[in-house]
Amino acid sequence: MTANRVRLLAAGCGVLAAGTGVVVGTAVAAVVGGPSPLVAVGNAVVSVTPGYVKDVAVRTFGEADKAVLLGGMTVVLVALAAAAGAVGVTHRRAAVALVVAVGAVAAGATAVDTSTPARPAVALFAPVVATAVAVGALLALLRVLPGPARSEPARRPGDDLPSGFDRRRFLVAVLGTTAVAAAGGAVTRVAGGSEAAVSRSRLRIPTPISPAPALPTGLDPLPGVTSYVTPNRDFYRVDTALIVPDVPADTWRLRIHGDVEEELELTFADLLDMRLVERRITLTCVSNEVGGPYAGNATWIGVPLADLLRRAGVRDGADALKSTSADGMVIGTPLDAVLDGRDALVAVAMNGEPLPLDHGFPARMVVPGLYGYVSATKWLVDLEVTRFSELDAYWTERGWAEQAPIKLASRIDVPRSFQSFDQDAVRVGGVAWAQHVGVRSVEVRVDDRTWETATLAPQDGLDTWRQWTWHWRDATPGDHTLTVRAIDADGTPQTSDRAEPRPDGATGWHSVRFSVD
Numbered sequence: 343m344t345a346n347r348v349r350l351l352a353a354g355c356g357v358l359a360a361g362t363g364v365v366v367g368t369a370v371a372a373v374v375g376g377p378s379p380l381v382a383v384g385n386a387v388v389s390v391t392p393g394y395v396k397d398v399a400v401r402t403f404g405e406a407d408k409a410v411l412l413g414g415m416t417v418v419l420v421a422l423a424a425a426a427g428a429v430g431v432t433h434r435r436a437a438v439a440l441v442v443a444v445g446a447v448a449a450g451a452t453a454v455d456t457s458t459p460a461r462p463a464v465a466l467f468a469p470v471v472a473t474a475v476a477v478g479a480l481l482a483l484l485r486v487l488p489g490p491a492r493s494e495p496a497r498r499p500g501d502d503l504p505s506g507f508d509r510r511r512f513l514v515a516v517l518g519t520t521a522v523a524a525a526g527g528a529v530t531r532v533a534g535g536s537e538a539a540v541s542r543s544r545l546r547i548p549t550p551i552s553p554a555p556a557l558p559t560g561l562d563p564l565p566g567v568t569s570y571v572t573p574n575r576d577f578y579r580v581d582t583a584l585i586v587p588d589v590p591a592d593t594w595r596l597r598i599h600g601d602v603e604e605e606l607e608l609t610f611a612d613l614l615d616m617r618l619v620e621r622r623i624t625l626t627c628v629s630n631e632v633g634g635p636y637a638g639n640a641t642w643i644g645v646p647l648a649d650l651l652r653r654a655g656v657r658d659g660a661d662a663l664k665s666t667s668a669d670g671m672v673i674g675t676p677l678d679a680v681l682d683g684r685d686a687l688v689a690v691a692m693n694g695e696p697l698p699l700d701h702g703f704p705a706r707m708v709v710p711g712l713y714g715y716v717s718a719t720k721w722l723v724d725l726e727v728t729r730f731s732e733l734d735a736y737w738t739e740r741g742w743a744e745q746a747p748i749k750l751a752s753r754i755d756v757p758r759s760f761q762s763f764d765q766d767a768v769r770v771g772g773v774a775w776a777q778h779v780g781v782r783s784v785e786v787r788v789d790d791r792t793w794e795t796a797t798l799a800p801q802d803g804l805d806t807w808r809q810w811t812w813h814w815r816d817a818t819p820g821d822h823t824l825t826v827r828a829i830d831a832d833g834t835p836q837t838s839d840r841a842e843p844r845p846d847g848a849t850g851w852h853s854v855r856f857s858v859d
């Protein structure tokens with residue numbers, strides 16, 4: 343066997359050893375209830391990544407951003423592990439030092455991780471065991487590889503190495519390591535199952551005392567236009583959680599404290615015993631670009647936040663509601679918006695089912711008219727009445743605005759980019775939103791012609807988007823651009839000024855190129 347082949351084999355051993363460490367570490371994490379080492383590092387990467395890089399990542403990868411991050415980390419880990427293996431043929435200590443360094447990074451990330459309630463001292467078992475297993479496996483594997491070339495002074499690199507390589511011993515070491523990894527995987531499967539999923543499948547949400555109004559007829563006027571109510575499986579998801587927090591309803595508690603007369607701690611059953619209302623509300627993400635997909639409309643059931651806060655008794659002087667999630671997300675919402683009579687909810691159901699796990703099970707906030715990052719806390723566990731001056735909200739610390747009402751927006755769904763129509767069938771449409779204000783009208787323009795008034799689908803409520811359609815009757819063949827703009831219920835037209843999502847939401851008109859045959 344040549345020295346190069348030994349290095350290659352050793353690199354493979356490094357990857358196997360590191361993989362085994364990660365798998366066993368993940369199993370330990372599942373047992374002790376902490377973050378898996380890979381997830382802890384991923385969370386740390388997310389939290390130290392500068393905001394503008396995150397914006398680019400979200401823009402480039404959209405909702406695949408989490409998969410891309412974990413994939414990228416895996417590539418880096420594989421490269422480091424292969425390097426450790428290859429180096430280890432001649433420099434055992436350096437190889438061990440490299441593995442320990444990577445383990446130390448994972449331990450550091452675990453120590454500062456807030457994504458699980460496990461105490462750091464307990465959570466640290468995972469990276470420590472992972473590192474120990476990886477080092478042990480690497481040394482065991484390297485031992486059964488042929489020794490370093492320099493122990494044979496007569497031979498030059500590239501020469502055949504002396505025998506001393508016992509294929510059987512090597513195979514046994516590889517199989518032994520693989521068995522350890524398989525055992526780790528099995529433990530993870532047993533211990534890491536989601537308790538929230540079980541709890542969700544058992545849950546029955548009572549009939550709300552105040553149901554949502556019946557849906558008007560005449561919605562969904564044109565195929566291709568975003569459906570009026572967004573099915574849960576199609577609802578956009580934006581959050582920092584690499585792994586969806588596992589929060590079973592039976593052990594869930596909501597603490598309400600801060601500038602209140604009386605602190606409260608509610609169980610899920612307590613919450614369901616309160617006045618449940620059902621409302622349709624359109625959620626929107628501040629990261630949504632002009633024409634972008636990060637908006638969705640659902641029928642929510644929940645307890646009015648105002649009821650909860652009144653029960654606790656809000657003291658004078660507070661201006662903010664600080665909400666915290668099970669995974670440590672901190673969001674600040676203006677107290678005004680929560681108490682001004684709008685349907686701000688602690689929601690427990692979405693479109694007739696308990697909240698989906700990735701949309702905040704068992705309870706989340708929904709506040710009409712505010713972007714999600716200042717209002718829509720998922721996996722909600724803590725509400726504190728406070729002041730903005732004393733509040734460090736996650737996104738505001740990262741350069742996003744403290745106050746963020748949803749901006750008037752309109753979007754073209756039909757045509758899709760470069761779609762072509764028959765001359766007598768140019769029917770276009772989309773949605774427009776101005777939550778808690780309302781949309782008065784939508785106008786469209788082909789190329790530089792005059793603005794035409796679109797037909798609005800019936801209005802359901804002020805807190806939801808409106809669908810619009812328009813038929814271009816005297817369409818002319820050729821390439822065209824369609825532009826849309828909305829006017830809100832106060833008469834304010836949508837601005838054509840282009841603004842980026844950061845710091846408080848994108849503006850500008852949406853245009854789409856299409857052709858008529």
Ligand SMILES: Nc1nc2c(c(=O)[nH]1)N[C@H]1C(S)=C(S)[C@@H](COP(=O)(O)O)O[C@H]1N2
Nearest residue numbers: 578579580581582627667671714715718720
């Ligand atoms: N715990 C938690 N809640 C969160 C977030 C988050 O990262 N963590 N992201 C917020 C943002 S930015 C938005 S736009 C909405 C998205 O809700 P959805 O994923 O249900 O559409 O959730 C909000 N609530």
Ligand SMILES: [Mo]
Nearest residue numbers: 627628714715
């Ligand atoms: Mo968002």
